[in-house]
Amino acid sequence: xxxxxxxxxxxxxxxxxxxxxxxxxxxxxxxxxxxxxxxxxxxxxxxxxxxxxxxxxxxxxxxxxxxxxxxxxxxxxxxxxxxxxxxxxxxxxxxxxxxxxxxxxxxxxxxxxxxxxxxxxxxxxxxxxxxxxxxxxxxxxxxxxxxxxxxxxxxxxxxxxxxxxxxxxxxxxxxxxxxxxxxxxxxxxxxxxxxxxxxxxxxxxxxxxxxxxxxxxxxxxxxxxxxxxxxxxxxxxxxxxxxxxxxxxxxxxxxxxxxxxxxxxxxxxxxxxxxxxxxxxxxxxxxxxxxxxxxxxxxxxxxxxxxxxxxxxxxxxxxxxxxxxxxxxxxxxxxxxxxxxxxxxxxxxxxxxxxxxxxxxxxxxxxxxxxxxxxxxxxxxxxxxxxxxxxxxxxxxxxxxxxxxxxxxxxxxxxxxxxxxxxxxxxxxxxxxxxxxxxxxxxxxxxxxxx
Amino acid sequence: xxxxxxxxxxxxxxxxxxxxxxxxxxxxxxxxxxxxxxxxxxxxxxxxxxxxxxxxxxxxxxxxxxxxxxxxxxxxxxxxxxxxxxxxxxxxxxxxxxxxxxxxxxxxxxxxxxxxxxxxxxxxxxxxxxxxxxxxxxxxxxxxxxxxxxxxxxxxxxxxxxxxxxxxxxxxxxxxxxxxxxxxxxxxxxxxxxxxxxxxxxxxxxxxxxxxxxxxxxxxxxxxxxxxxxxxxxxxxxxxxxxxxxxxxxxxxxxxxxxxxxxxxxxxxxxxxxxxxxxxxxxxxxxxxxxxxxxxxxxxxxxxxxxxxxxxxxxxxxxxxxxxxxxxxxxxxxxxxxxxxxxxxxxxxxxxxxxxxxxxxxxxxxxxxxxxxxxxxxxxxxxxxxxxxxxxxxxxxxxxxxxxxxxxxxxxxxxxxx
Numbered sequence: 001x002x003x004x005x006x007x008x009x010x011x012x013x014x015x016x017x018x019x020x021x022x023x024x025x026x027x028x029x030x031x032x033x034x035x036x037x038x039x040x041x042x043x044x045x046x047x048x049x050x051x052x053x054x055x056x057x058x059x060x061x062x063x064x065x066x067x068x069x070x071x072x073x074x075x076x077x078x079x080x081x082x083x084x085x086x087x088x089x090x091x092x093x094x095x096x097x098x099x100x101x102x103x104x105x106x107x108x109x110x111x112x113x114x115x116x117x118x119x120x121x122x123x124x125x126x127x128x129x130x131x132x133x134x135x136x137x138x139x140x141x142x143x144x145x146x147x148x149x150x151x152x153x154x155x156x157x158x159x160x161x162x163x164x165x166x167x168x169x170x171x172x173x174x175x176x177x178x179x180x181x182x183x184x185x186x187x188x189x190x191x192x193x194x195x196x197x198x199x200x201x202x203x204x205x206x207x208x209x210x211x212x213x214x215x216x217x218x219x220x221x222x223x224x225x226x227x228x229x230x231x232x233x234x235x236x237x238x239x240x241x242x243x244x245x246x247x248x249x250x251x252x253x254x255x256x257x258x259x260x261x262x263x264x265x266x267x268x269x270x271x272x273x274x275x276x277x278x279x280x281x282x283x284x285x286x287x288x289x290x291x292x293x294x295x296x297x298x299x300x301x302x303x304x305x306x307x308x309x310x311x312x313x314x315x316x317x318x319x320x321x322x323x324x325x326x327x328x329x330x331x332x333x334x335x336x337x338x339x340x341x342x343x344x345x346x347x348x349x350x351x352x353x354x355x356x357x358x359x360x361x362x363x364x365x366x367x368x369x370x371x372x373x374x375x376x377x378x379x380x381x382x383x384x385x386x387x388x389x390x391x392x393x394x395x396x397x398x399x400x401x402x403x404x405x406x407x408x409x410x411x412x413x414x415x416x417x418x419x420x421x422x423x424x425x426x427x428x429x430x431x432x433x434x435x436x437x438x439x440x441x442x443x444x445x446x447x448x449x450x451x
Numbered sequence: 452x453x454x455x456x457x458x459x460x461x462x463x464x465x466x467x468x469x470x471x472x473x474x475x476x477x478x479x480x481x482x483x484x485x486x487x488x489x490x491x492x493x494x495x496x497x498x499x500x501x502x503x504x505x506x507x508x509x510x511x512x513x514x515x516x517x518x519x520x521x522x523x524x525x526x527x528x529x530x531x532x533x534x535x536x537x538x539x540x541x542x543x544x545x546x547x548x549x550x551x552x553x554x555x556x557x558x559x560x561x562x563x564x565x566x567x568x569x570x571x572x573x574x575x576x577x578x579x580x581x582x583x584x585x586x587x588x589x590x591x592x593x594x595x596x597x598x599x600x601x602x603x604x605x606x607x608x609x610x611x612x613x614x615x616x617x618x619x620x621x622x623x624x625x626x627x628x629x630x631x632x633x634x635x636x637x638x639x640x641x642x643x644x645x646x647x648x649x650x651x652x653x654x655x656x657x658x659x660x661x662x663x664x665x666x667x668x669x670x671x672x673x674x675x676x677x678x679x680x681x682x683x684x685x686x687x688x689x690x691x692x693x694x695x696x697x698x699x700x701x702x703x704x705x706x707x708x709x710x711x712x713x714x715x716x717x718x719x720x721x722x723x724x725x726x727x728x729x730x731x732x733x734x735x736x737x738x739x740x741x742x743x744x745x746x747x748x749x750x751x752x753x754x755x756x757x758x759x760x761x762x763x764x765x766x767x768x769x770x771x772x773x774x775x776x777x778x779x780x781x782x783x784x785x786x787x788x789x790x791x792x793x794x795x796x797x798x799x800x801x802x803x804x805x806x807x808x809x810x811x812x813x814x815x816x817x818x819x820x821x822x823x824x825x826x827x828x829x830x831x832x833x834x835x836x837x838x839x840x841x842x843x844x845x846x847x848x849x850x851x852x853x854x855x856x857x858x859x860x861x862x863x864x865x866x867x868x869x
Contacts, residue, residue, distance in 0.1 A: 099673075103635075104635040104666040107636075273536050312535075319530075324542075328512075328766040330623075386623075414669065
């Protein structure tokens, strides 16, 4: 008997008087015999994530660097601060020489760089972006058929939660800041184990769905009785309600089995100290949880903050924090760089290496989770000593289901960081043709890394 | 495009000579692509190495635990204040309690004499960059080319401070502020005109420094591009006009002027009394040299304090009260006469500028004269605080913090464990 659904099908139904359209996850029944693609030849679902760390990597005022490979193209050399990526370098592309261009706007330190990368607009004021971060466009494109449209994680153990994901530019996502909180969100109450034989819909979710639908029922009569401005507001509100309904509806459907999904045990929270060893351990624990959340099809989009732009991390036992060291440490005349800064940069990069290793450790089909993912890693600054927004280190990791010709070093020669952002969006499947404003506006992705 | 605009403006300028103003015989125009305090570096390598200027090298990092203990804190308290795990220590704004180390825990940033002078080691070498401001070859130091009487007490006072020390274009302070300028924070233009026929040797030369709202453009290597067009923005404060002459391409003041320039520093105001220029036209069309004069020293100190005292102290390895004492001690000029209070200190700024097209404020013509545009300037906008935060008495106060710094602050938390 042939199935009347395929991977493009939407489940349709009526709930509380409203029609519900529900996308479907990558069910085994939709895959080919080898588990490498869908039965019709389309690739396995793609996951996308951003990974941010603060304070860049080490350059020098005379043009030296501790991270930019000397060769371009495939097979780049592993420089000292990229050592943690050595084992995965064939799956990681390095982008150097790209810059944020303010078009006359001042460089807002520890802000303009990543605001430009994420929103495509040099920000006019601190603590807000002048547009949405591009991860939300990817989430809109690939994140609607999972329990969570996106998961935001902040491993930095900062005094305040840190997230750079925003739809408005004013308010930012509320991240999970501890492994236990992340675990509870992903696998606590409400988690639908796709492999459990006695799965049942959660009554509390059904109730919430009913309430939301009831609100929707009254929408039209309310809309008729308010002014145009309020109609716009209501329309935005009901759109968000509908998105929530769609996400909740996923939890009312029996999910397909996920071969790589293994529900992990609850982790212990790390101590509340932001020393780099603790932050890195925190990042790794949260990476394990996130990897399982991706494997269990709980989300396809994530945003990770390792450390904030003005990073609070430090070497345990030292009185100076990394942020301070980047500014106050002189360049060693013999070495040609800031040795303590470079040491800390390498430690911070270790967390990225560990994070990607966790994704790569999850087998999926004939490859790994990382092979079916694209992770864009980047920082806020180039040469941190002077808050430079030139030569901001950026990476694309993972093969993106074969779309990413990974393992290359691309030199930007002063071009806008938005070219890398646009490349990431297109590799991740977002229907975006151009990105950015002013000088940073571009319609040219970096074709060298695209198949 | 840029050349087309400039060419049309050249044509326009022929027809639009300002009434009552003699047209210049020649005009050269520039955009400042680098400016920094003229601090001669006497070492052969690095940025902190021992040299003829500072035989012990750059002033060393301060032992803040020791300083705090000397100010009356217990060692335990001092170590806790410097501990990154201390939640009252902001990674962005430093440790506010460091302000309160004066007598009776007075705030040393606003009351620097409430603590003894820790002593800032100054330059002990004999070479200095800058200008002979007083016309007396017997006062001051000697230039790298042998000129006597270079007056630059600012350098002698602060030249071993890490933020100022280093070879040209490599000190941390110069890198920081010039990066900001080159990224669009401000643009300074220079206009040079002469009445003669030989720009390199002309007895009647005028030099103008102006601001522009047009931002510099970088090439693919991150260098400032030449020959772009900039429009003068009349400014009520930042403008300088000098009378000068040229000798073999050197533009030298013929009489001093009182001027105000945009300073590459937290202070922003570079007020110079009896100011002079000494700029050299380069074969490649660029311009290099100095602008010097006597600047008020107290705003320099306040500029550092208002940039967040504890952050500046820790990042630049200095005790700010020692900077206050050193500037006061070495000030060498009184506007009120020789017997007056020395409120100013001799200073020179190193300037490097590239050829650029400069047009009048109304964008109708290429500039052909040096004049004051102050009457056209809008009322000066109120200046925002340093950066993106509000500094009060040298510190940034977060009202949400449960523990606030102050003379009576409890330093060790109740949960503190040895």
